[in-house]
Amino acid sequence: MFSPLPATAQLPDSPKELYAATCAxxxxxxxxxxxxxxxxxxxxxxxxNCALATAEPDADWELVTARGGPVAGLSSEMPxxxxxxxxEQISGLVRYARxxxxxxxxxxxxxxxxxxxxxxxxxxxxxxxxxxxxxHTAGEPASLRFRAVxxxxxxxxxxxxxxxxxxxxSQTGSRSTGVGDVAVxxxxxxxxxxxSRILTAGTEVVFPTGSESRGLGSGTTVFxxxxxxAALVGEAIVQSQFKMxxxxxxxxxxxxxLYNIYVGHSLSPAPSTWTLALELNGxxxxxxxxxxxxxxxxxxxxxxxxxxxRVPIVNRSSQSTQVAGYLLWEYLDPVRSRP
Amino acid sequence: MGISRSGSxxxxxxxxxxxxxxTVASPEGIVQRAGGSGTIRGRVxxxxxxVAGSLKVTADEKICGPSVPDEAIVLDREGGVAHxxxxxxxxxxxxxxxxxxxxxxxxxxxxxxxxxxxxTLEVTSEDATLHTTHAYAPDGRSLFxxxxxxxxxTIRQRVANAxxxxxxxxxxxxWMKGFVYVSTDRATASGxxxxxxxxxxxxxxYDLTVWHERLKGPAQRVSVGTGQTVEVNFxxxxxx
Numbered sequence: 001m002f003s004p005l006p007a008t009a010q011l012p013d014s015p016k017e018l019y020a021a022t023c024a025x026x027x028x029x030x031x032x033x034x035x036x037x038x039x040x041x042x043x044x045x046x047x048x049n050c051a052l053a054t055a056e057p058d059a060d061w062e063l064v065t066a067r068g069g070p071v072a073g074l075s076s077e078m079p080x081x082x083x084x085x086x087x088e089q090i091s092g093l094v095r096y097a098r099x100x101x102x103x104x105x106x107x108x109x110x111x112x113x114x115x116x117x118x119x120x121x122x123x124x125x126x127x128x129x130x131x132x133x134x135x136h137t138a139g140e141p142a143s144l145r146f147r148a149v150x151x152x153x154x155x156x157x158x159x160x161x162x163x164x165x166x167x168x169x170s171q172t173g174s175r176s177t178g179v180g181d182v183a184v185x186x187x188x189x190x191x192x193x194x195x196s197r198i199l200t201a202g203t204e205v206v207f208p209t210g211s212e213s214r215g216l217g218s219g220t221t222v223f224x225x226x227x228x229x230a231a232l233v234g235e236a237i238v239q240s241q242f243k244m245x246x247x248x249x250x251x252x253x254x255x256x257x258l259y260n261i262y263v264g265h266s267l268s269p270a271p272s273t274w275t276l277a278l279e280l281n282g283x284x285x286x287x288x289x290x291x292x293x294x295x296x297x298x299x300x301x302x303x304x305x306x307x308x309x310r311v312p313i314v315n316r317s318s319q320s321t322q323v324a325g326y327l328l329w330e331y332l333d334p335v336r337s338r339p
Numbered sequence: 340m341g342i343s344r345s346g347s348x349x350x351x352x353x354x355x356x357x358x359x360x361x362t363v364a365s366p367e368g369i370v371q372r373a374g375g376s377g378t379i380r381g382r383v384x385x386x387x388x389x390v391a392g393s394l395k396v397t398a399d400e401k402i403c404g405p406s407v408p409d410e411a412i413v414l415d416r417e418g419g420v421a422h423x424x425x426x427x428x429x430x431x432x433x434x435x436x437x438x439x440x441x442x443x444x445x446x447x448x449x450x451x452x453x454x455x456x457x458x459t460l461e462v463t464s465e466d467a468t469l470h471t472t473h474a475y476a477p478d479g480r481s482l483f484x485x486x487x488x489x490x491x492x493t494i495r496q497r498v499a500n501a502x503x504x505x506x507x508x509x510x511x512x513x514w515m516k517g518f519v520y521v522s523t524d525r526a527t528a529s530g531x532x533x534x535x536x537x538x539x540x541x542x543x544x545y546d547l548t549v550w551h552e553r554l555k556g557p558a559q560r561v562s563v564g565t566g567q568t569v570e571v572n573f574x575x576x577x578x579x
Contacts, residue, residue, distance in 0.1 A: 077510045
């Protein structure tokens with residue numbers, strides 16, 4: 001109606017030039033978002049700051065570019081380009097914007113997958129978690145355990161965490177409630193292709209801070225080295241963990257091998273979507289299945305809950321049925337949607 | 340005062356009347372809405388001094404020029420107020436074509452448009468730069484924000500169901516402002532001379548309201564008889 005040119009002929013092909021002609025008006029040519037006279041009130045993140053610019057999956061950035069900031073709880077000043085640009089143009093622009101982080105070695109958020117109830121997450125996180133577990137064995141009163149976990153990323157690939165449990169059990173006949181075994185853990189990303197695979201090694205050390213006689217602790221320090229791996233297989237999210245538990249002293253507890261395999265699916269690419277999953281949990285010859293869900297509570301995804309039931313399937317008499325959940329807070333992300 | 344035959348208008352404006360209303364043959368006689376229809380027309384004026392202001396362009400000067408007119412209050416030489424919205428309470432809309440909103444010369448054209456709830460807005464650009472058309476509901480919530488990086492691209496967006504003045508801005512050209520006035524009642528915007536016409540109004544009595552982004556004017560009651568043209572004039576004062 002207006003243009004003598006076919007619409008697409010007006011735009012450059014290369015993502016760099018397309019970025020310069022459009023995104024740069026707010027994100028700046030250098031990706032920092034620093035402009036002499038910014039035209040938006042909510043300044044965009046600095047794309048050159050790797051810690052901030054790598055933790056989100058490409059799919060989130062593509063979604064934000066296509067549908068605008070509010071789809072991820074970000075400012076509505078980030079406009080929707082989905083009617084103007086093709087999916088290829090948008091993924092090209094996101095790839096280009098990713099390139100502003102020049103430091104190698106930051107694992108990309110494509111492998112920042114929804115947290116499983118039992119399988120360790122391979123991707124390092126800045127999170128605070130509350131993890132309740134109710135366990136029930138036939139003929140015994142239920143026991144309850146709450147863990148508060150603080151996780152913090154260290155550098156590009158590492159992560160440290162500390163977990164403080166409060167337990168309430170009736171193992172000794174009368175109910176006792178108190179501090180359980182405090183755990184400290186570190187992990188390190190060994191390898192990721194940044195698109196579909198990640199491998200992480202870690203170890204947890206559990207200290208005997210809980211009273212063993214009251215059934216609140218194991219009575220010995222336990223070393224728990226593990227490998228955690230995750231992959232995206234088509235639409236499926238696969239996470240797995242292999243862990244050994246070595247008590248510092250025999251015979252207080254036995255050496256054990258644990259393994260967890262999680263297969264899940266997110267219903268949409270939006271950060272606030274539901275994820276449904278099934279986990280297979282093994283401890284030596286005991287096997288259990290844990291159907292579960294995860295649902296962010298905010299559009300930004302900074303608060304989320306997960307819950308499921310762990311049902312013994314092999315060697316059932318020696319295992320308890322557990323109702324487990326978590327409430328997580330990604331404390332560096334905004335909880336409230338930006339205006 | 341306040342009642343006049345259509346045509347005696349300029350005299351009344353000169354007299355500085357605050358509120359003008361209506362003349363019809365027998366005001367009480369036509370409250371029935373049987374069959375026929377008439378026309379409501381009139382003029383929106385203000386005694387505010389004419390200030391042909393302009394806004395400084397702070398980006399894309401090559402495309403937008405050094406400045407654009409400030410359209411917050413647009414008065415012609417006789418005090419006619421453009422971009423005022425006159426709504427007829429209780430009068431339904433007829434069939435409405437999508438409302439078109441064009442980014443041109445780094446302005447929104449029209450500066451003010453009217454729309455029934457839920458209608459489709461066709462947003463387009465004639466400027467070879469990146470515009471964003473960002474709509475805010477009266478309560479300040481963002482409704483949509485679409486990027487227009489191409490000349491001639493048209494993007495369709497449904498406007499809000501809630502009535503009120505939707506504020507339109509461009510996040511790359513901060514001086515750009517416009518409004519889409521969503522009204523459940525049939526409405527029209529005044530032209531550059533302050534005049535407006537609402538044709539095919541079923542005979543009956545109606546309350547007319549006026550909205551303007553900066554100025555305020557009182558509601559008025561009119562009666563329209565079959566085949567009649569009723570003249571209604573609004574005199575606007577600075578709003579608070």
